[in-house]
Amino acid sequence: MKKFVILLLVxxxxxxxxxxxxxxxxxxxxxATAYIDPSYPTAEVSLAAPNQTASGIDVRMERAWVEGKSxxxxxxxxxxxxxxxxxxxxxxxxxxxxLQEYGTTLISLQEPAEGVPGLRCDTLTFVVPPDAxxxxxxILIDAIAATPREGEYCSVYMPKIQQAMAERxxxxxxxxxxxxxxxxxxxxxxxxEMTQEQAEELVYSDEFYTVKGPWNFSFDLSQ
Numbered sequence: 001m002k003k004f005v006i007l008l009l010v011x012x013x014x015x016x017x018x019x020x021x022x023x024x025x026x027x028x029x030x031x032a033t034a035y036i037d038p039s040y041p042t043a044e045v046s047l048a049a050p051n052q053t054a055s056g057i058d059v060r061m062e063r064a065w066v067e068g069k070s071x072x073x074x075x076x077x078x079x080x081x082x083x084x085x086x087x088x089x090x091x092x093x094x095x096x097x098x099l100q101e102y103g104t105t106l107i108s109l110q111e112p113a114e115g116v117p118g119l120r121c122d123t124l125t126f127v128v129p130p131d132a133x134x135x136x137x138x139i140l141i142d143a144i145a146a147t148p149r150e151g152e153y154c155s156v157y158m159p160k161i162q163q164a165m166a167e168r169x170x171x172x173x174x175x176x177x178x179x180x181x182x183x184x185x186x187x188x189x190x191x192x193e194m195t196q197e198q199a200e201e202l203v204y205s206d207e208f209y210t211v212k213g214p215w216n217f218s219f220d221l222s223q
Contacts, residue, residue: 044063044064044065044066045063045064045065045219045220045221047061047063047064047217047218047219049217049218050062050217052213052215052216052217054212054213054214054215055211055212055213056080056211057077057078057080057144057211057213057215058077058078059075059076059077059078059141059213059215060075060076060077061073061074061075061139061217062074062075062076062121064137064139064217064219064221065221066128066134066221068130069127069128069129069130070125070126070127070128071092071125071126071127071128071132071134071137071221072123072124072125072126073123073124073139073217074107074121074122074123075087075121075122075123075124075139075141076107076119076120076121076122077119077120077141077144077215078117078118078119079111079112079117079118079119079120080117080146080211081112081146082111082112082118083146083148083149083152083156083209084146084147084149085120085144085145085146086104086120086122086144086145086146087104087122087124087141087143087144088142088143088144088145088206088210089141089142089143090102090124090139090140090141090142091139091140091142092126092128092137092138092139092140093137093138093139093140094128094132094133094134094136094137094138095132095133095136097128097132099126099127099128101126101127102124102125102126103124103125104122104123104124104125105122105123105125106120106121106122107121107122107123108120108121109121124139126139133222134219134220134221134222135220135221135222136218136220137218137219137220137221138216138217138218138219139216139217139219140213140214140215140216140217141213141214141215141216141217142212142213142214143210143211143212143213143214144210144211144213145206145209145210145211146209147209148209150182151182151183153176153184153185154176154183154184154185157185157208157209158174158176158185160208161174161203161208162174164208165202165203170191170202171189171190171191172187172189172190172191172194172199172202172203173187173188173189173190174186174187174188174203175188185203187199187200187203
C-alpha cells in the first residue's frame with residue numbers, strides 16, 4: 001500500500017505544471033480606425049448659385065466639400081409625383097477629368113402632400129486623387145428617374161408610351177393583359193418590318209420615366 005501511494009505521488013508530481021511555466025493569453029488585436037492622410041485636402045464651400053430649375057424640377061445643392069479622397073455634395077430636388085425618384089445620371093468635372101461614377105446616400109424624403117411637391121435629398125460622393133485640382137469644379141446632374149414599380153407600367157406609363165408611339169407615327173399598339181393574376185403591359189401589334197427586340201427597346205426606353213436637366217453647379221474647393 002505504501003508503494004502504491006508513493007508511485008501515485010510521483011505520477012502527480014510529474015504531471016503538474018512547472019513553477020517556471022508561463023501561461024500566455026492571446027492578445028486582442030487593436031480596433032481599426034478611419035485614417036485620413038494629412039496630405040489629403042479637407043475643405044467646404046458654399047455655392048454662389050445653389051438653385052437650378054430645368055424641365056419643371058427644382059434642384060438645390062446645399063453644400064459641397066472634400067474630405068480625403070471624396071468630393072461630396074448635398075443635393076435636394078422636387079419630386080414630380082409619388083414614384084420612387086432618384087438621381088439617374090451625374091458627373092464631376094475638374095481640370096481635364098470627367099468622372100461619371102458616384103455613390104448616393106439618402107438624407108431625407110418628403111412625400112408630396114396637399115398640392116405641395118415632395119422633396120428628396122441625397123449626398124453625392126465622387127472619389128478623386130488627393131492631388132486633384134478642384135479650383136474650378138462642376139457637378140452636373142443630367143437626369144432624375146423613377147424606375148417603374150410592379151404594376152405601374154399599366155397604371156402610369158402605358159398611356160404616355162402609347163401617345164408617344166402615335167405622335168411619332170410608330171405602329172405599336174399596347175394593352176394590359178392578365179398574366180397569372182397580374183396586369184402586365186404587352187405589345188399587341190407592331191410593324192411587320194420591326195423585330196420584337198426593336199419594339200421592346202422603344203416601348204421600355206428609360207425616356208418614359210426620366211426627367212432630363214441638366215442642372216449644373218460650379219464651386220472652388222482649392223486649399
